[in-house]
Amino acid sequence: MSDWMGSGHLLHLRWDLDKTYLRTDFDSLKDLIKTYRQKAEDKVAIVGARSLMQALLDPHERRKRRVTFISGSPTQMRAVLTRKLRLDGIEPDLFILKPNLSNIISGRVRSIRGQVGYKLGALMRSYVGATDLDELLFGDDAEQDAFIYSLYADILAGRVDAVQLASILGACKLYRAEVDEVMSLHGRLFNTGDAVRRIFIHLEARSPLDRFAPYGARVVPVYNYLQAALVLHQGEVLRARDIVSVLEAMSVAGYTPARLANSVQDLVRRGVVAVADLERLAGELAAVETTRGRTVSTFIQRLRSTVADLHHVRRKSPEWLTEINYLGLYHSARFRRTRHRFLGIPLLD
Amino acid sequence: MSTIVIDTCAGEDQGREALAAAAIASLDLDVQMVVVGDEDEITSALDGLAHDAERLRVVHAADPLPENVDPRDIRQAAPRSSIAVGLELTARDPDAIFVSAGQPAAIVSLALQTLGRLPGVDRAALAAVYPTLRHRGPNDDPFALLLDVGATIECTSEHLLRFAAMGAAYASKISSVERPRVGLLANGNNPANAPLRVREAHHSLRGRDLPFEYIGLMRGDQVTHGEADVIVTDGFSGDVLVRTLEGVAATADALIRRAEARFKWRLGVQMLGGGIAKLREFTDWENYGGAPLLGLDRPVIVTQANSGSRAFVNAIRLGAKMQRLGVISAVAEAVMTSTAALGEEEPS
Numbered sequence: 001m002s003d004w005m006g007s008g009h010l011l012h013l014r015w016d017l018d019k020t021y022l023r024t025d026f027d028s029l030k031d032l033i034k035t036y037r038q039k040a041e042d043k044v045a046i047v048g049a050r051s052l053m054q055a056l057l058d059p060h061e062r063r064k065r066r067v068t069f070i071s072g073s074p075t076q077m078r079a080v081l082t083r084k085l086r087l088d089g090i091e092p093d094l095f096i097l098k099p100n101l102s103n104i105i106s107g108r109v110r111s112i113r114g115q116v117g118y119k120l121g122a123l124m125r126s127y128v129g130a131t132d133l134d135e136l137l138f139g140d141d142a143e144q145d146a147f148i149y150s151l152y153a154d155i156l157a158g159r160v161d162a163v164q165l166a167s168i169l170g171a172c173k174l175y176r177a178e179v180d181e182v183m184s185l186h187g188r189l190f191n192t193g194d195a196v197r198r199i200f201i202h203l204e205a206r207s208p209l210d211r212f213a214p215y216g217a218r219v220v221p222v223y224n225y226l227q228a229a230l231v232l233h234q235g236e237v238l239r240a241r242d243i244v245s246v247l248e249a250m251s252v253a254g255y256t257p258a259r260l261a262n263s264v265q266d267l268v269r270r271g272v273v274a275v276a277d278l279e280r281l282a283g284e285l286a287a288v289e290t291t292r293g294r295t296v297s298t299f300i301q302r303l304r305s306t307v308a309d310l311h312h313v314r315r316k317s318p319e320w321l322t323e324i325n326y327l328g329l330y331h332s333a334r335f336r337r338t339r340h341r342f343l344g345i346p347l348l349d
Numbered sequence: 350m351s352t353i354v355i356d357t358c359a360g361e362d363q364g365r366e367a368l369a370a371a372a373i374a375s376l377d378l379d380v381q382m383v384v385v386g387d388e389d390e391i392t393s394a395l396d397g398l399a400h401d402a403e404r405l406r407v408v409h410a411a412d413p414l415p416e417n418v419d420p421r422d423i424r425q426a427a428p429r430s431s432i433a434v435g436l437e438l439t440a441r442d443p444d445a446i447f448v449s450a451g452q453p454a455a456i457v458s459l460a461l462q463t464l465g466r467l468p469g470v471d472r473a474a475l476a477a478v479y480p481t482l483r484h485r486g487p488n489d490d491p492f493a494l495l496l497d498v499g500a501t502i503e504c505t506s507e508h509l510l511r512f513a514a515m516g517a518a519y520a521s522k523i524s525s526v527e528r529p530r531v532g533l534l535a536n537g538n539n540p541a542n543a544p545l546r547v548r549e550a551h552h553s554l555r556g557r558d559l560p561f562e563y564i565g566l567m568r569g570d571q572v573t574h575g576e577a578d579v580i581v582t583d584g585f586s587g588d589v590l591v592r593t594l595e596g597v598a599a600t601a602d603a604l605i606r607r608a609e610a611r612f613k614w615r616l617g618v619q620m621l622g623g624g625i626a627k628l629r630e631f632t633d634w635e636n637y638g639g640a641p642l643l644g645l646d647r648p649v650i651v652t653q654a655n656s657g658s659r660a661f662v663n664a665i666r667l668g669a670k671m672q673r674l675g676v677i678s679a680v681a682e683a684v685m686t687s688t689a690a691l692g693e694e695e696p697s
Contacts, residue, residue: 206376210396223402256350258381259403266402269392312409313388 010064011237012135012195013056014123014149017071017081019140019204021049036074040083046202048225050088051249055229055242056136057090066093070122072115072143074100096122108175115143116169117178123152124185130195136237137199138228141207141221144333149199150215151326158191159322168326197235200228209270214329216321220272226250227263227272234277240284244296251295261302268306271315278307350381351672353665354439356449357386358411358431360656365394367450370661372400380404380669383445385435387411410434414451420458432456436463439647446648446668448639450656456649457500457642465646467681469688473644474512475500475584475651476519477591478637481575490524492637493575495534497584498591500642504583506549509533510691511684513554515643516579517561518683522674523667524578528560532567532577534586540566546583559690560683602629638663641671643680648672 018024018035023044025031057065067090073081075097085092098118103111111117127133137153139145151168154160160168165186169179199219201212212221222228229246232238250260267273282303285296339345355371357364364386371382372395381404384391388409395405412427424433432451439445440463449456453475461473474497481493496516501508513531520529533551535543540551543566554563564577569590572580582590605625608614618625630636638660639652648671650664671677 206399206401208397208399213396255403258406262381262403262406265406269388269407309408315392 009132009134010066010130011056011061012130012133013053013065013067014135014137015053015067015069016139016143016145017069017073019046019142020138020145020202021045021053021069022084036077038080040080040087043080043084045088046204046225047253047255048229048246048250050090051245052225052229052232052242053088053090055238055245056232058242068092068094068096068126070096070119070126072098072118074098076101094126096126110173111175111178114172114174115145116148116172117174117182119145119148120152121178121182121185123148124155124182124189127156127189127192127195128185131193133193133195135196136232137196138202139199140202140204141211142204146199146201146212146215146219146221147326147329147333149196150219150324153194153196153199153218154324155186156189156192156196157194159324160326161190162186164326168330171327171330198231200231202228213318214321215324217318218320223266224250224255224263226255226260227267230264230267230273230278230281233281234273240281241288243281243285244288247299248295257298257302260299261306264303265306265310268310268313269315271317274317275307275310275313278303282307350379350444351669352381352383352442352445353668354383354385354435354442354445354447355661355665356431356435356447356451357384357391358413358451359654360450360652360661361658364450366656366658367448367661368394369398369658370665371405372398373658373662374665375401375404378665378669380665382406383408383435383438385410385431385438408434408438414455420452420454421462423455424459424462430455432459433463436460436649439649440464443647444672446650446665446672448650448652448661448664448668450639450652450654450661452654453499453651456651460642460645460649464649467644467646467677467684469684470511470515470644472501472504472508472511473497473642474508474515475587475640475642476516477587477640479573479591479594481573483575485575485578486524486526488525490526491575492524493572493577494520494579495572495587495591496579496581496643498587498640499584501584503585504546506546506553509546509550509581509583510553510687511644513550513561513563513579513581514559514683514687515680516581517559518680519641519643519676520578521561521683522676522679523670526578528562529578530564530576531561531579531581532564532571534572534580534582534590535566535568537568538566550581553691557690560686635660636663638665638667641667641676646677646681648677 015021023046024035026035069092078097100112137149139149169182201219201221203221203223209221212219220231226246229238229243233243268275282300285300355367357367360367368391371384374380375382383406385408388407391407410429410431412429414430415426418426432449432455435447436459439447457473476494476496477498478492478494480491484491494516496512517529517531520526533547535547540548551566567577609618635657639650642649642651648668650668652660652664
C-alpha cells in the first residue's frame with residue numbers, strides 16, 4: 001500500500017481547533033467562560049501550528065489544498081475564531097462549529113459533551129461529492145479525535161460496514177437523529193476511497209503512546225508540530241524550507257536545541273521517521289542554511305549527532321492495520337474515564 | 350534548566366521504576382531527562398508511560414556490570430555500562446546531575462574516575478539523611494545528615510575534617526540551617542577512648558572558628574535525637590550505622606504488621622492507625638530520595654538498590670534542588686574555608 005498521496009491530488013487538511021491549533025484550557029467551567037470571552041487577539045496558537053499551517057497552505061500550492069476546521073466550540077464563537085485565523089493568515093475553506101445552543105434547546109444533553117456524532121457527521125458531510133482527494137487530519141488527545149478520525153477513514157476505505165457502524169454508534173449512545181444522519185452518509189460514502197493518509201494527534205495531555213497503537217501507522221501521535229512537519233517532509237508534502245519555518249517559530253517560542261533534538265530522537269525510536277530520512281533532511285537543510293540564522297545550523301548539528309547516536313536503531317515502522325476494534329477501543333476509553341471519575345485514578349495511568 | 354542523567358539499569362523491577370520516575374519528572378519538573386540504558390527496552394517501556402518526549406533523551410548503554418571485579422576496574426571491563434556512560438554524560442554537561450540505584454561501590458569508583466574532584470578533596474563521601482526528633486531550619490526539616498556511609502571505607506582524620514566541612518555546607522544549603530551543628534561519631538563522649546583518627550579530628554575541630562558549630566563526639570544512641578545536624582564518620586562505621594537504623598525501622602514495621610495479624614491486638618493497632626501511618630511515612634526511606642556523593646564537581650545521587658519510582662522522583666527533585674541552590678560550589682567554598690581555618694595554629 002502506498003501510504004502517501006499521489007501528485008496532482010487535491011490535499012484536504014482537516015483541523016480540530018481547541019488544543020490542536022489553539023492553546024485552550026476548558027478543563028473547568030471558569031476556563032470555559034474565560035475561553036468564551038477571550039478576544040481574537042488574546043487567543044494563542046500552539047507553538048509551531050501556525051507555521052506548519054502556513055507551510056501547508058503555501059500560495060504556490062494553495063489551489064491544490066483545502067482546509068477545513070471542525071471545532072467543538074459553539075457557533076456563537078464563529079466571528080472571534082474566524083478573526084483569529086485571519087490574524088494568523090489562514091482563510092479556511094470551511095469552518096464547522098458545534099450547534100450547542102440548538103442542542104440545549106432541543107434537550108440533547110449528551111450531544112453537548114459528546115463528539116462522536118457531531119464530528120463524524122461533519123467529516124462525512126463535508127466529504128460528500130469529493131473525488132481524487134487525499135486527506136490529512138489533525139486532532140488532539142484531549143477528546144476522541146483518534147477514534148473519530150480513524151472511524152471516518154475506515155468508512156471511506158470500506159473497512160467499516162453498516163452493521164459495524166450501527167453497533168459502534170449504539171455503544172456511543174448517539175441520539176436517533178444523529179445515528180440516522182451518519183448511517184445515511186455511510187450509505188453514500190462507504191468504500192469511496194482510501195483518502196486519509198495520516199492522522200496527526202497532538203499530545204496535549206501527553207497521553208501514553210500505546211493508547212494510539214491499536215489504530216496503526218495511520219495515526220501519528222506527536223508531541224509538537226516539528227514532529228508533524230518531519231513526518232510530512234518524509235512524505236514529501238513539505239520541503240526543507242518549510243521545516244525551517246516551523247523550527248524558527250518553535251525556537252522563538254523558547255524551544256531549546258535539546259528539546260528539538262529530543263523530539264527528533266523520539267520519532268526515530270518509534271520508527272515513525274527513518275534515520276536515512278533525517279540524513280537526507282540534514283543535507284537539504286544545509287542548502288537552506290545559507291540564508292537562515294543560527295537556529296538552523298544548530299539544528300543540523302543536533303540532527304547529525306542524533307543520527308549518529310541512533311545508528312544502532314533498526315526500528316520497524318508501525319504497521320498499517322486493516323482491522324481496528326472500534327468497539328473495544330471505545331469501551332476501554334470509557335472505562336478509563338469512569339475509573340477517573342469515580343476512583344480518582346489519573347487518566348494517564 | 351538542570352539535566353538529570355538517570356541510570357535505568359538498576360532499581361526496582363530491573364530499572365523500570367527508574368524509567369517511570371524519569372517519565373513523571375519529564376512531565377512535572379522543569380528538567381531535561383537523559384535516560385541511560387538499553388534503548389530498545391526503554392523505548393518499548395516508554396510507550397506505556399505518559400511522558401514528555403521533548404524533555405526526555407535516551408542514550409543507549411547496556412553493558413552489564415561484571416561480577417566479582419574490583420570496582421576500580423569496572424570502567425575497563427564494561428565501558429558501555431549505564432553507570433559509566435551516564436557519568437561521562439554528566440561530566441560533559443555543567444548542569445547535569447547523575448542518579449543511579451546501581452552498586453554504590455561501582456558508582457563511587459566510576460564517579461571518582463570520570464568526574465572532577467573539588468579542590469582540596471581527595472576522598473568523596475556518601476551522605477545519607479535520616480529522620481531525627483529535633484527539627485531544624487526555617488523549613489522545620491526533621492532530617493539530619495550522616496556522612497560518609499560507604500564511599501571511603503578507610504579514613505584519616507584529614508578526611509573526616511573535609512567530610513565535616515562538606516556535610517555542613519550541604520546541610521546549610523539544603524536545610525537552610527545558617528550554622529549547622531556538626532558532631533563526630535564515636536564510641537563515647539570521652540576523646541581518650543576514641544580511635545586515633547577520630548581523636549585527631551576532634552582536636553583539630555575543637556575551638557576553631559569554622560563556618561559550622563562543632564559540638565563534639567557523639568555516641569550512636571545520640572544520632573537520632575537530632576542534637577547534630579551533621580554527623581561525621583568513616584565509610585565503614587557510617588554504612589553499618591545507617592543500615593542498622595534502616596533495619597530497626599523495618600523491624601518495627603514488621604512487628605506492627607505482626608500485631609495487626611493477631612485478632613486481640615488488631616483493635617489497638619487500628620486505634621493507633623493514624624500515628625502508625627505517620628511513623629511509617631517518617632521512617633520511609635523512599636521519601637528521602639537518595640544519598641548525594643559529596644566532593645565531586647557534579648551532583649551524584651545514589652539511591653537504594655530496591656528504589657521504586659517515588660524514591661527516584663525524590664532523588665531527581667533533590668538533584669534539581671542541589672543544582673538550583675548551587676550546593677556544589679557552596680561545598681567547594683566550605684572546603685577551602687575550612688582548610689584555611691584548620692591550617693592555622695591550633696588554639697591553646
